[in-house]
Structures are given as structure tokens and as C-alpha cells.
Amino acid sequence: xSDVKNRIAVYQGNITKMGVDAIVNAANTSLLxxxxxxxxxxxxxxPGLLEECRELNGCQVGQAKITAGYDLPAPYVIxxxxxxxxxxxxxxxxxxxxxxxxxxxxxxxxxxxxxxxxAISTGVYGYPKDQAAAIAVKTVAAYLxxxxxxxxxxxxxxxxxxxxxYQKELAQL
Ligand code: AR6
Numbered sequence: 001x002s003d004v005k006n007r008i009a010v011y012q013g014n015i016t017k018m019g020v021d022a023i024v025n026a027a028n029t030s031l032l033x034x035x036x037x038x039x040x041x042x043x044x045x046x047p048g049l050l051e052e053c054r055e056l057n058g059c060q061v062g063q064a065k066i067t068a069g070y071d072l073p074a075p076y077v078i079x080x081x082x083x084x085x086x087x088x089x090x091x092x093x094x095x096x097x098x099x100x101x102x103x104x105x106x107x108x109x110x111x112x113x114x115x116x117x118x119a120i121s122t123g124v125y126g127y128p129k130d131q132a133a134a135i136a137v138k139t140v141a142a143y144l145x146x147x148x149x150x151x152x153x154x155x156x157x158x159x160x161x162x163x164x165x166y167q168k169e170l171a172q173l
Contacts, residue, residue, distance in 0.1 A: 004144045005173050008137070008153050010166040011116075015156040016044035021112035022066070022076035023156075024103050026120040029058050029081050031065065037118045037158070046071040053079070062098030064106050076112060078103045082121030085128070093135055096121055100139040108149055116154040119162050130165050137169035 015023050015037060025041045028034050031053045033042045042049055048070040056079075059065045064080040080103050083095035099120050107115045117136065121127035133155075140153050157163035 004141050005170065007144050007151060008140065008155070008170060008173075010155045010157060010163055010170065012157045012160065012163040014040065014158070015116055015118050016040050016072060018116040018154060018156065019073040020114040020116045020152075020154060021074065022078050022107055022110075022115050023069070023072065023074045024064075024115065024117045024120070025077050025079045026118050026123070026125075027059065027079040027081050029060065031056050031059050031079055034124075036123045041072070041077060044072055045069060045077065049077065062095040062102065064099065064102040066106050066110060074116070076110065078106055078115070080120065082125050082127065085121065085126035088131075092121075092127065093131070096127065096132060096135050097139045100136055101143055104140065104143045104147070104150060104153070108147055111149070113149065113151040114154070115150060115152075116156050118156055118158070122162065129162055133162065133165035133169050137166060137173065141173055 026037050052067045061081045069075045080099040083092040122129045122132045155166045
């Protein structure tokens with residue numbers, strides 16, 4: 001796991017500033033924008049992003065779609081839709097893991113080497129932050145073990161608590 005650990009980093013800050021090949025957006029099924037990180041990404045990318053999203057016909061929970069990054073430093077945005085937390089017995093953990101897995105699969109298909117994730121579902125969608133961090137780190141680590149073409153994954157935490165949760169999970173790898 002040591003190689004995988006070296007390919008994962010935790011950042012606290014604003015994902016729209018990340019100069020990586022792709023940033024991941026925690027979108028909703030319409031892909032037509034919203035609040036939280038979705039709103040921040042659309043605001044920073046400019047109107048071209050929404051225009052391209054209109055052509056995508058939405059996205060299902062756990063799936064991922066890709067667009068250009070427009071005015072963002074990142075040339076691509078991978079849009080994924082996290083599950084809404086409904087108590088934990090409605091397949092939420094599997095759906096959240098799918099978000100990470102399918103986003104990385106898409107990055108691989110586009111030959112992208114560096115990807116930054118926000119803490120999907122942990123804002124408006126109410127997923128418990130500790131459980132979400134565990135799923136995020138474990139799913140990404142397992143993926144990186146199998147796919148050497150992705151060189152680095154950044155977990156971008158907006159708040160200190162989330163950053164510490166990621167650090168704790170990373171230490172356990
Ligand atoms: N950079 C990094 N992380 C951020 C940023 C940012 N600029 N802004 C917020 N976060 P949320 P969800 C963190 O609510 O729970 C939208 O309206 C935030 O602190 O953005 O998946 C969509 O359109 C939290 O830790 O996404 C959907 O309708 C994390 O990003 C719905 O919200 C996710 O919070 C999706 O809800």
C-alpha cells in the first residue's frame with residue numbers, strides 16, 4: 001500500500017483552484033447546477049460549463065460524466081452524483097463508492113493522471129462525514145492499486161474536520 005499512499009494527498013481549500021487534470025463535481029441528477037461545490041464550480045468555470053452540461057441529459061446516482069473545465073485551471077470536470085443520506089440502509093455506501101470508482105474510470109479513459117475530489121454527499125446530501133471519508137479513501141486506494149495510470153488523487157476538504165477525517169483514514173491504509 002505504500003505506493004498507493006504516496007499517490008493520495010489531502011488538501012484543505014477550494015477545489016476550483018486546483019491545477020489538476022480533472023476536478024470532480026458533486027452534482028445532482030439534472031447536472032444543471034446547484035449550491036455547494038457544484039455552484040462554486042459553475043461560478044468559477046463560467047457559462048460554457050452549463051451549456052455543455054445541458055447536452056448531457058443528466059446523470060444517475062453513482063454514475064459520472066465528463067466536460068471541459070472552461071475558465072477553471074483544470075481542463076476537465078468530472079460530474080458525479082452522490083446518494084442522498086436516508087439513514088444508511090438504502091444502498092448509500094455502495095452508491096457513494098460507485099461515485100469514486102466511476103469518476104476514476106472516466107479519468108483513466110481520458111488518460112488523465114491527476115484528479116481532485118470534494119467530499120461527495122457530505123454537504124446538502126447529509127452523508128455522515130466520517131463514514132463518507134472512510135468510503136472515499138478505501139475506494140480510491142483500491143482503485144489505484146489496480147490502475148497505475150492515475151498518478152495522484154487529491155481529497156479536497158473544505159473544512160478542518162473533513163481534512164482530519166481523511167488524514168485518519170489515510171493513516172490506516
Ligand atoms: N471546494 C471544495 N469543497 C467544497 C466547496 C469548494 N469550493 N464548496 C463546498 N464544498 P455539497 P453534496 C464541500 O453540498 O452533499 C448541490 O446543490 C462541502 O463543505 O456541495 O454532494 C448539488 O447541485 C461538503 O464537504 O454536495 C446537489 O444538489 C462537500 O463539498 C447537492 O448540492 C459536498 O457538499 C449535492 O450535495
